[in-house]
Amino acid sequence: MSLTRDKNKMDFDPKDAGNSILPDGSYDFEIVASEDCTSRLEGHEGEQQVKIVLKVYHDGGNMLLNQWLSPSKMWKVKQFAHCTGLVKQFEGGRIVAEDCEGRAGKAEIKSYEDSKGIKRNSVFRYLESETSEAEVQERLKEFKATATAQSNMPDDPPF
Secondary structure (H helix, E strand, C coil): CCCCCCCCCCCCCHHHCCCCCCCCEEEEEEEEEEEEEECCCCCCCCCEEEEEEEEEEECCEEEEEEEEECHHHHHHHHHHHHHHCCHHHHHCCCCCHHHHCCCEEEEEEEEEECCCCCEEEEEEEEECCCCCHHHHHHHHHHHHHHHHHHHCCCCCCCC
């Protein structure tokens, strides 16, 4: 298929939209977005959970990966808390979306095939952090400053 280029329109080859999958391995990540929500998964409907969006760093750059923290997978919530410095919140019995944004860590990511036959990535386990609480707080301060600067950007960029 040959594409006709028009300088005033975005052209692309839809075949380039393949599903990007990371090879199984350990990757650094940062939580760039989160929200408190309710599960719609069969058998867990109505269960309170936190949706987190991980920016996963790899040799080719980075990619976003959605994950959910829920009481039905408490072992994973505990790993996440220890990995990202949220042990106090975990021991207090409550982690909310606001606690998660700007946190970072390392996770073992594996690929799997979903029920529709689509290959996807998922966090297999969160790895214990060797980062001090002071380093975590400094990284959170930097993240919040960057997020504030980005939210003050004009809605209509000059390009």
